[in-house]
Amino acid sequence: MYQSESVIRNHYNNINDWLDQMTSKVILEKNAEAETHFRNIGITFSTNNETARERIIPFDLIPRIFTYTEWLKLERGVIQRAKALNAFLADIYNQGEIIKANIIPKEIIYKKKSFEPSMFGFSPPRDIYSPIIGIDLVRTGPNDYFVLEDNCRTPSGVSYMLENREIMMRMFPDLFHNNRVTPIDDYPTRLLQTLMSLAPIKCENPEPVCVLLTPGPLNSAYYEHSFLSDQMGIEMVESTDLFVEGKYLYMKTVDGPKRVDVVYRRIDDDFLDPLCFNPQSVIGIPGIMDVYRTGGVNICSAPGAGIADDKAIYIYVPQMIKFYLGEQPILDNVETWNCEKEQELKFVLDNINELVVKEVDGSGGYGMLIGPKSSKSSIDEFKTKLSRNPKGYIAQPLLDLSFSPTLIKNQVEGRRVDLRPFCLIGEQAQLSSGGLTRVAMNEGSFVVNSSQGGGVKDTWVLAE
Amino acid sequence: MLSRTAEYLYWISRYMERAETTARLLDVGYRMSLFPNPSGYNNEWESVLSAAGAIEGYKNKYDTIEQRNVEDYLFFDESNPSSVYNCILNARNNALVVRTSFTPESWLAINKTYQEILNLKEKKFTKSDLPDLTEWTIEQVNLFRGSLSSLLRNDGYNFLFLGLFIERADNSARLLDVKYFVLLPKPQYVGGNIDNMQWSILLRSLSSFRAFRWAYNGNITATKIADFLVLNNNCPRSLSFCIQNIVKHLTNLTCSPEKVGRIYNNLKDLNTKIQEEKIETIVEYGLHQFVTQFIRKISSVDNEIHKEFFN
Numbered sequence: 001m002y003q004s005e006s007v008i009r010n011h012y013n014n015i016n017d018w019l020d021q022m023t024s025k026v027i028l029e030k031n032a033e034a035e036t037h038f039r040n041i042g043i044t045f046s047t048n049n050e051t052a053r054e055r056i057i058p059f060d061l062i063p064r065i066f067t068y069t070e071w072l073k074l075e076r077g078v079i080q081r082a083k084a085l086n087a088f089l090a091d092i093y094n095q096g097e098i099i100k101a102n103i104i105p106k107e108i109i110y111k112k113k114s115f116e117p118s119m120f121g122f123s124p125p126r127d128i129y130s131p132i133i134g135i136d137l138v139r140t141g142p143n144d145y146f147v148l149e150d151n152c153r154t155p156s157g158v159s160y161m162l163e164n165r166e167i168m169m170r171m172f173p174d175l176f177h178n179n180r181v182t183p184i185d186d187y188p189t190r191l192l193q194t195l196m197s198l199a200p201i202k203c204e205n206p207e208p209v210c211v212l213l214t215p216g217p218l219n220s221a222y223y224e225h226s227f228l229s230d231q232m233g234i235e236m237v238e239s240t241d242l243f244v245e246g247k248y249l250y251m252k253t254v255d256g257p258k259r260v261d262v263v264y265r266r267i268d269d270d271f272l273d274p275l276c277f278n279p280q281s282v283i284g285i286p287g288i289m290d291v292y293r294t295g296g297v298n299i300c301s302a303p304g305a306g307i308a309d310d311k312a313i314y315i316y317v318p319q320m321i322k323f324y325l326g327e328q329p330i331l332d333n334v335e336t337w338n339c340e341k342e343q344e345l346k347f348v349l350d351n352i353n354e355l356v357v358k359e360v361d362g363s364g365g366y367g368m369l370i371g372p373k374s375s376k377s378s379i380d381e382f383k384t385k386l387s388r389n390p391k392g393y394i395a396q397p398l399l400d401l402s403f404s405p406t407l408i409k410n411q412v413e414g415r416r417v418d419l420r421p422f423c424l425i426g427e428q429a430q431l432s433s434g435g436l437t438r439v440a441m442n443e444g445s446f447v448v449n450s451s452q453g454g455g456v457k458d459t460w461v462l463a464e
Numbered sequence: 465m466l467s468r469t470a471e472y473l474y475w476i477s478r479y480m481e482r483a484e485t486t487a488r489l490l491d492v493g494y495r496m497s498l499f500p501n502p503s504g505y506n507n508e509w510e511s512v513l514s515a516a517g518a519i520e521g522y523k524n525k526y527d528t529i530e531q532r533n534v535e536d537y538l539f540f541d542e543s544n545p546s547s548v549y550n551c552i553l554n555a556r557n558n559a560l561v562v563r564t565s566f567t568p569e570s571w572l573a574i575n576k577t578y579q580e581i582l583n584l585k586e587k588k589f590t591k592s593d594l595p596d597l598t599e600w601t602i603e604q605v606n607l608f609r610g611s612l613s614s615l616l617r618n619d620g621y622n623f624l625f626l627g628l629f630i631e632r633a634d635n636s637a638r639l640l641d642v643k644y645f646v647l648l649p650k651p652q653y654v655g656g657n658i659d660n661m662q663w664s665i666l667l668r669s670l671s672s673f674r675a676f677r678w679a680y681n682g683n684i685t686a687t688k689i690a691d692f693l694v695l696n697n698n699c700p701r702s703l704s705f706c707i708q709n710i711v712k713h714l715t716n717l718t719c720s721p722e723k724v725g726r727i728y729n730n731l732k733d734l735n736t737k738i739q740e741e742k743i744e745t746i747v748e749y750g751l752h753q754f755v756t757q758f759i760r761k762i763s764s765v766d767n768e769i770h771k772e773f774f775n
Binding site: 238 | 465467470557560561563568571579623
């Protein structure tokens with residue numbers, strides 16, 4: 001919000017005035033209203049204990065704002081990246097040109113668990129493997145954006161993006177009269193169009209039947225699954241609702257079996273098909289992979305799409321962009337040391353006090369070390385871990401994430417934020433005009449994950 | 465519509481209906497406990513428990529029948545599958561799965577109810593809170609029912625109402641079964657205090673106390689009450705009204721006409737009989753037998769609905 005210590009950036013002026021005229025009583029009331037709203041609509045985490053109270057993510061009332069020009073750059077950069085990641089998947093599951101060109105070593109790809117050998121030689125509709133990509137971005141200066149992570153499997157959080165906006169419009173209608181905020185509520189429609197544009201070859205239906213496949217109510221993103229299927233007007237199914245007969249996939253309905261063309265799956269590869277992946281799995285649809293490979297159904301995202309967001313592959317994304325698109329990357333990667341390489345490991349060990357070390361397979365802000373913020377003993381502990389299993393880790397510099405004004409105990413204070421916008425790729429590639437802003441609610445914290453005290457904000461993109 | 469969705473919708477309204485019935489029964493018990501009754505209050509609480517189908521479960525847990533325990537068992541107890549708490553919890557868990565199949569208002573109605581009952585459960589309630597709890601439950605169920613009026617009139621709607629009327633038919637019939645003897649014209653009871661009280665229990669628990677007065681002129685008699693609760697198509701809790709509506713929502717289903725046909729065939733005799741019968745004939749034949757048969761029939765229709773649509 002601030003340009004320098006005390007100068008407010010232009011596009012935050014309205015918000016600043018609005019904040020000035022809010023009393024602490026109003027803030028308290030509005031906070032309570034938001035919390036009640038989120039509980040009532042059920043945008044909560046499930047816990048295993050059914051009767052225990054479900055948790056909600058803290059919601060901060062102050063929106064984060066991007067100007068039109070700021071957003072243009074992000075939009076172009078994210079779409080560019082999403083296209084390159086899909087091109088990469090199409091390449092490695094077919095010719096493997098990028099390996100032949102010695103840009104990415106083949107061991108890095110083919111030995112990964114997220115690489116799916118059964119996908120080899122198969123091309124999904126339009127060569128799109130990952131139609132919904134969430135890209136985690138941070139900002140360190142007026143024009144410095146870095147990509148922290150790509151999410152090519154089943155990125156979640158879009159329901160927060162939409163619900164945060166809904167609650168803001170409901171609580172503060174005047175804010176939206178006085179600011180030209182680009183709407184985002186067409187996201188579900190665009191998502192459905194994207195899915196429908198990815199119908200399998202054997203689909204004769206001009207309006208392909210899409211379903212959303214959920215693991216069920218105990219999944220932490222279950223609210224999002226039901227929210228999205230509701231908004232798209234498609235069935236939300238569990239794997240027991242689906243079955244394979246002949247060369248097609250059907251769902252069990254009160255009318256009898258109904259053919260399904262596109263499955264927007266929100267379950268992991270391992271649980272898709274017990275015949276193909278995890279034979280121990282009790283969930284899953286036996287035979288679905290066979291139907292998929294023979295063009296009877298499309299599965300979005302494609303099995304094996306996860307290789308593209310592997311932390312070891314991440315390092316190569318800028319090169320992918322040059323290789324497949326012939327373009328310069330618009331968004332930068334964070335400088336990353338791959339501990340698998342001896343020299344880089346040595347550098348990391350020598351400079352660990354200054355670095356952030358992450359587990360390659362870790363997520364949720366767990367299993368990481370923030371060097372400058374850690375005690376000597378935990379640093380030593382990580383050093384031992386690193387030396388034992390170097391290929392399990394990468395390291396990055398500690399970025400000075402941008403601050404966003406946040407209400408803490410009724411006072412406006414700066415807290416670090418990141419951003420996850422959602423990119424859709426089907427017949428066309430498009431970016432939601434907004435995203436999920438996560439905020440580290442604890443003072444001085446760099447961790448925005450909800451499991452560790454992170455909250456969320458509404459994210460505005462101002463119209464031109 | 466997914467078979468699972470249909471099944472969950474059906475059960476959501478069964479649970480909500482059951483929550484209301486249980487709450488009303490508690491209210492009846494509470495009222496009775498305020499009146500002097502020579503035979504003691506416990507009898508009333510016992511018949512409340514039997515009408516709620518909870519007598520066995522209760523006796524497994526408690527040795528004696530006491531108001532406080534009955535209230536707790538019927539309203540909050542997690543081990544009683546028909547407690548108001550469990551009904552709401554189950555309805556909410558089902559709704560969570562099928563919230564896409566009804567309106568946001570319906571989901572909100574159920575989820576708010578759930579959030580509130582968690583709060584109520586945490587608070588320690590006292591005996592005199594019971595009327596508030598009952599009133600609250602009825603209000604919540606009405607909110608839910610009201611929200612259904614904006615639903616698309618599709619199969620989901622019909623499954624919701626099939627569930628509602630199957631549950632109501634069963635609840636009404638069970639209540640009648642527990643209390644059928646007060647409707648038998650035995651000269652020694654007529655006009656007696658106990659009789660009046662028993663009748664009022666029956667009518668109140670079927671939310672029909674005042675409606676009955678409007679529907680029938682003159683003296684209250686056992687036959688009139690029996691007619692009202694069994695055969696009167698204007699009474700929204702009578703057996704005939706429930707059957708009529710089960711038939712209506714069943715035949716309104718647009719999916720699988722042959723499945724609908726099979727269930728309808730099983731139901732149509734009962735429907736014809738109940739629409740044409742005179743209450744005197746039923747009483748002569750045996751109200752108890754009639755009601756028992758009715759309960760059996762409803763249960764077989766319920767089984768068929770499960771078999772045909774939900775498997």
